[in-house]
Amino acid sequence: MTEQKHEDLETVIEELEKKCAEHPESVMAHHHLGLVYMKAGRIEDAIASLEKAIEVDPLNGDSMINLGAIHFGQGDLEKALKLNEEAVRVQPESAQAYANLGLIWQQQSELEKAIENYEKALQYDPKLVTAWLNLTSVLTMKGEDDRAVKAAKKGLEIDPDSALGHNNLAVALYFKQEFAEAYKHMQRAKELGYSVDPNFSAKLQEHVS
Template sequence: MSEQLREDLPKVIEELEKKCKEHPNSVMAFHHLGLVYMKAGRIPEAIQALERAIEIDDLSSESMINLGAIYFGQGDLDKAQELNEKALSVNADSAQAHANLGLIWQQRNDFDKAIQCYEKAIQHDPKLASTWINLTAVLTMKGEDDRAVAAARKGLELSPDSALGHNNLAVALYFKGSFTDSKTHLDKAKELGYSVDPNFVSSLQSKLA
């Protein structure tokens, strides 16, 4: 978060809180307040605001998705799944909800379901770089190295400075036996601030020796 945005947050929150008091049935007011609370790290208040938005309008899929993201961050996968599935019952074309479910299944080590969700997300929005990058990790775990490399390259085409993208491509290339290319992307991941796995670094160095 930029310093300027951090400084502006209290003022934005104050204005949105006032708007919510003046318009207690405004879905958008509570939704935006919830998002700003999230940015400010005021998670209990963010949950309360987003729950209020859903209470006002039980078709508010974006509020469900953002509330699900909070619960995912807290490790409550069941609640996160429930909210994203509810969002999809409202809007079956939501790429973000499908992508979020992919992350949930990935956390549960159900890679087949994770791949299905990521692929659905990509069908609805092929420009979601993070989905391609997350798909890379799951395909690598499944041993689908060619598909993993292709997904990583697509993700980096959309987001060239993704540290996670370069790391995931490095891992995928390693398992394909492309050790020099793997090191190139691993170095880029480190340059971009990614905390690379020291065991992977050691293994790659031994392959290059």
């Protein structure tokens, strides 16, 4: 089945490459080709296609966001930051760009900037689960346990089966010393396949034994 999917992907790539050759000014063709290259693991080709989409349309925030995601994955936070900042400039209401900026600042331990951007993302898309869950993590790092719990619960309202959401809520509740409730969410995170930190699991187990 995997091989068949790979063959289908290559067919789509061939069709999009042909479309890009025939219509070199088609932003969407270059953008979609970049996304398919990403799925196929052809990262350098994906970068080239997304860069071409931006070259054709310098206001194409979606390509900037996806290109930023590639550079983030490669550990180039500077390029990822610049691309998402530019995406926000051209698409001021882009929740995903703000959420990405939050994650970039979080990776650099700039917690206030991370919070500011996550909250901005949620202003434009209150149902963006990843923003709620990442906001939970940052608030926990800052020791703002009440806000962290609220953020985690918001995320779980949207996606009740988020393994990361249950883990993050467990951690936030632990620091509020609500151990029984924390244990319940930790167990649920495990059931959903999350690899809970064994040290955290052991400490929480001690409090509920």
